Amino acid sequence: MIVLNSAKFYMERKQLEQRVRLDLPTISDPVIRDLLQESDLFVRSFHGSSGFGLVSPLEIFRVLSLATEISSHLLLIYSLTRCSTHVCVLVFSTFPAMLPLLMAWFSSAPVQADPWAFTPSEAQAAERQEKLRNLAYSDAYRPEVHLFGLGKWILESWTTSRKVVLEADRNSPTHSASLTSSLNLSEFLTSLQHIPLILMLQSSSVSLGSLTLYRSSIQSVVFATRSLLSVVRMAFQSIFLMGAFTAAMQIKPLLEPKREESVPYPSIRGGMKLEARYVWFSLLLFLRFLHDDGSHASWKRGLCFAYPGSSEPALRDVNFTLEAGETLAIVGHNGSGKSTLANVLLRITDFNAGTLRVNDVDMRALDPTSFHARVSAVFQGFAKFSTTVQENVGLGRVQDIDAPERVRTALRLADAEGVVRALPAGLQTPLEAAAYEKIAWAPGGGCVPATGHHGLSGGEWQRIAVARAFMRARQPEIDLLLFDEPTSSLDAHAQNHVFNTIADISRDASGARTKSVIFITHRLSTARRADKVAMMENGVGPYPFPLLAQN
Numbered sequence: 001m002i003v004l005n006s007a008k009f010y011m012e013r014k015q016l017e018q019r020v021r022l023d024l025p026t027i028s029d030p031v032i033r034d035l036l037q038e039s040d041l042f043v044r045s046f047h048g049s050s051g052f053g054l055v056s057p058l059e060i061f062r063v064l065s066l067a068t069e070i071s072s073h074l075l076l077i078y079s080l081t082r083c084s085t086h087v088c089v090l091v092f093s094t095f096p097a098m099l100p101l102l103m104a105w106f107s108s109a110p111v112q113a114d115p116w117a118f119t120p121s122e123a124q125a126a127e128r129q130e131k132l133r134n135l136a137y138s139d140a141y142r143p144e145v146h147l148f149g150l151g152k153w154i155l156e157s158w159t160t161s162r163k164v165v166l167e168a169d170r171n172s173p174t175h176s177a178s179l180t181s182s183l184n185l186s187e188f189l190t191s192l193q194h195i196p197l198i199l200m201l202q203s204s205s206v207s208l209g210s211l212t213l214y215r216s217s218i219q220s221v222v223f224a225t226r227s228l229l230s231v232v233r234m235a236f237q238s239i240f241l242m243g244a245f246t247a248a249m250q251i252k253p254l255l256e257p258k259r260e261e262s263v264p265y266p267s268i269r270g271g272m273k274l275e276a277r278y279v280w281f282s283l284l285l286f287l288r289f290l291h292d293d294g295s296h297a298s299w300k301r302g303l304c305f306a307y308p309g310s311s312e313p314a315l316r317d318v319n320f321t322l323e324a325g326e327t328l329a330i331v332g333h334n335g336s337g338k339s340t341l342a343n344v345l346l347r348i349t350d351f352n353a354g355t356l357r358v359n360d361v362d363m364r365a366l367d368p369t370s371f372h373a374r375v376s377a378v379f380q381g382f383a384k385f386s387t388t389v390q391e392n393v394g395l396g397r398v399q400d401i402d403a404p405e406r407v408r409t410a411l412r413l414a415d416a417e418g419v420v421r422a423l424p425a426g427l428q429t430p431l432e433a434a435a436y437e438k439i440a441w442a443p444g445g446g447c448v449p450a451t452g453h454h455g456l457s458g459g460e461w462q463r464i465a466v467a468r469a470f471m472r473a474r475q476p477e478i479d480l481l482l483f484d485e486p487t488s489s490l491d492a493h494a495q496n497h498v499f500n501t502i503a504d505i506s507r508d509a510s511g512a513r514t515k516s517v518i519f520i521t522h523r524l525s526t527a528r529r530a531d532k533v534a535m536m537e538n539g540v541g542p543y544p545f546p547l548l549a550q551n
């Protein structure tokens, strides 16, 4: 059982590690999604006594038992039909009689413990383990997980909680009960019944007994063969899923450059320089000109991006330069591609054509992790984590997640201190991200009403998200701040407060610019704060003018 549990734990951890590593473009591929689901199925079905049978090496006993049972009955049938018996019949009949007993002892392990037998701390660990798993698996959290580099923290926190749950499972009284219940007495007696029958057959030739034995042996052969075939089928299924698991573990994130092509992030003074520009291949353009079918698509030269499965590109010909230390406001109608551009600039999604250079280096040559360590952001659809306020904010800089003072400073910068003051347990108040969170997961599959979870208004959640970005925004290594409508739900006072903070933290004590800033907004009052205002329209700018028109 310990070996099985350790193997299961190892595979679950590997699976989780891979999930947090894979980026959005990789995970959006339907083939990869299927593969990950099959791999997931394999990990979940990894049990000795259930799931896909032969996944557990101990299931070999079952196959042995069935094979010997079939052989013994065949031999018995042979003896009966030849009117002679053999000592082998006895041996073969006794062996399968003992095997179920042995099997039950070995394969009694993975029985879920009774959820109500868990102590409060164990139940808490079980709930946390599920939430962390959800964090790693859900696409909704993926931008934040990658941007804030939460992978390691998720993995370590999950490991801690999972170990508590496994330990509780092991010590659970349900387990010892399952051991005795799995000693299937009726199976044992059924197997034993052959022995006296054989002895009877050896001592005398009872024609009625022989006939009954013959009939029951034929039936047993049929049943055992059927069971054997089903075990073999399950074994093939497991092998297939095991293949999926192995293949899933080999998947490389699409945004990760090849090791030999990877270059370290090149720091420059004053923030981050970003350049999305034309690719001038004169000959290629000339050839395109000759073969121009009149559609705009044949003239693509700037940054282009189309969502998978979408016929219309969300970005076309995006061209702009943001110098280190500059502040750029992006405005535009709904659906014009602003958030898509933000995701491309933050290296959350890739682009299909054009070039994007970061500090004069091709963005695609940078390792996303090293790039993400230099940026802080608020996404338009920011994540609402179902955990405490402290963790919700602290996740912006996991190194400081257990430092309440730093979390309070970030909250103050986002004008969110009042939100926390009103909460019953302050920073330790567990927040409720969605209505269904009121029901918490209970170990063993049950549900319990979650107590103490607190809801927030849209504006309050937004302040928490802004505070999360401010957790790391002040750090000297941060070169770019990108805020996608960070104040869309905030009142005028809070909005001013947030933009003043952004202006403050993008400069050093002497007033010199140290960070580049991009913010997306629908409000002209905030757009005026920027050095440059750029307009996006339907994801495309009129050729030959750049899409992002500089002031």
Ligand SMILES: Nc1ncnc2c1ncn2[C@@H]1O[C@H](COP(=O)(O)OP(=O)(O)OP(=O)(O)O)[C@@H](O)[C@H]1O
Residues within 6 Å of the ligand: 307, 308, 310, 314, 332, 333, 334, 335, 336, 337, 338, 339, 340, 341, 380
């Ligand atoms: N995941 C997606 N899959 C397919 N198409 C998408 C996806 N997300 C956005 N789009 C499409 O891409 C286009 C640009 O969307 P985007 O969210 O970038 O616009 P936006 O300018 O940020 O809009 P808003 O001002 O409403 O936030 C839209 O036509 C939208 O329908």
